[in-house]
Amino acid sequence: MTKLKKEQDIAVRVTLVGAFWDGVLGLAKIAAGYFSQSQALIADGIHSLSDLVTDVFVYFASANSRKGPDENHPYGHLRFETLTTVFLGMVLIVVAVGIAYESITSTASLAQFTWYGAAALILTIVVKEAIFHYTKRAGEKIHSKMLVANAWHSRSDALSSIAVLIGLAGVYFGYGWADMIASIVVALLIGKMAVSMVWENLAELVDTAPDPKLIEQIKETANSLKHVMAPHDVRARSMAGKVYLDMHIHVPSHASVSEGHYLGDLVAYTVKKAHPQVEDVMVHIDTDEKIQTDSFIDKSGKPxxxxxxxxxxxxxxxxxxxxxxxxxxxxxxxxxxxxxxxxxxxxxxxxxxxxxxxxxxxxxxxxxxxxxxxxxxxxxxxxxxxxx
Structure with missing residues (x-):
């Protein structure tokens, strides 16, 4: 079984587990909110069901994005995952705006505190926090930004449930407006997470470089090898959490072609082993004299x-x-x-x-x-x- 196939199986399995609980918890909170007349509890249930909708997109993206390269997609299909994550973020922004609008335009709060409503919220907090850690650990294992984003989506559900629980407690003590405030807090939490998700993945779609600290660490890894000098002109792009890297290295001036090829392969292997998020490394070989000749280019631009x-x-x-x-x-x-x-x-x-x-x-x-x-x-x- 290939590495990408294993990663695909992990992503699909984790997403299906999350989707099951999102459906169960969402329906339970909507039912409890309806009988409690709690706008915030219904909103939180909708939030959980929105998780279910995003899980469906994540499932299909996971099933397709980690296919190997083909004639039309020589770099693979990981951009599908990035694009899906952007789309999910935009859907969540719409959900957040809808919840906030409904809360602000509501003329009165008829919310009632019920123990079954509180129980649904407590169950959500416990289960969604567990799903967060389960999904995030899997996402980090296979370096999938989409899974990590979905994990934080689960945690936002847990956090919003805490806000709703606080709102219902306020209703219990006679503060009816607490339910509306809790609904707005839910909307803000969803909106903040969605905007971050969209911004980060749009940056990836336009080939924004990965974290400069990672690039420096990769240079240090390459430079630690004997007969490999001054890694430079490093360019990198991200695809769904994977890093694709181009870099130049200097090798001894009298190295043969085969030795230069060997050193290039050694650099690629060492970098990928030390930094698992690096999926591919293209190494260009320069001799050590190139440092001295780069500045002597004539007017025609020919070195x-x-x-x-x-x-x-x-x-x-x-x-x-x-x-x-x-x-x-x-x-x-x-x-x-x-x-x-x-x-x-x-x-x-x-x-x-x-x-x-x-x-x-x-x-x-x-x-x-x-x-x-x-x-x-x-x-x-x-x-x-x-x-x-």
Whole structure:
């Protein structure tokens, strides 16, 4: 089972548990509010049922957002979760405005304190707080902002139930207006949570960078590895609590392509292991000399090292310059090092292809002499390979 499938199963299971209790508690509070004539208790019941509605959206988003990448969605479907969270927040804002309007325009309060109303509220507080911790722990485990937001939605229900309970207690002691005040408090709690939810996820939709502290921690993780220097140009975006990262690292100037690839993979693996919220890391390899060359870009905008010839041109030049050594020089396996705006070459020669009894030192001197006046070559070295 893939990681995303496991996360999807967790999200669906948690959401179904929350939805069951939201339905039970919402209906219980609405019934108790109706018989108690408590506007605040009915409003709190509607709040719980709004949780049920959002649970339905969360369920479908959970079932689809953690599908793997496909042709039309190469980065996966996690944005569906973010979009769903924004939509849920907007629905809750409408609910909050409706509750506040109904409370303010009500001409009189006929609320009565009943023990079954109080019992429904106490049960809600206990159950919703338990659901909050259950859902939040699952959301943090799979790094799902949508589940964490739904968890806080559950806690807002518990907090609003506390407010309603206080309002009913006020009614019991003869303060009829307490019920209306409690309704407004419920609306404010829902509205505040909804606005925060919408704002945070809209920021994610426009690729706002994650917490700068996280980026610094990721840089420190990469920089702690040997032969990896100065992680820089780090760019990150969030998708439903997952972080997608691009970063540049400096490696030793004479590192081979395969060593650079190894170090890049090592950085990606180490960062993802140390920071589980990081879903993907794209590492760009720079040599340590790049620190010195970035500021010397000409008017055309082309960096100095890109003004040097590419490999195919160099191979053609070497084929001509070393034509008298072609029998024993392995030109295609020449290693190129673009350093300090110049080029260092490592020429590979095959000893078993050299003339019989030839002096390899003299042959080496001849190869280097033929390369001596090439303008872009800073230094050339010859390495003889001997049969094993």
């Amino acid at each position: 100095p090292h890109l003004q040097l010839p590419a490999r195919h041109q160099i191979m053609a030049d070497l084929g001509f310059l070393l034509r008298q050594h072609s029998a024993y020089v392995d030109i295609p396996n020449t290693r190129l090092h673009y350093l300090n705006n110049m080029l260092d070459l490592e020429i590979v020669a095959l000893s078993d292809k050299a003339p019989d009894n030839a002096d390899l030192k003299k042959l080496t001197a001849g190869i280097l002499f033929d390369l001596e006046n090439t303008r872009y070559i800073n230094k050339a070295s010859v390495f003889w390979l001997f049969p094993s």
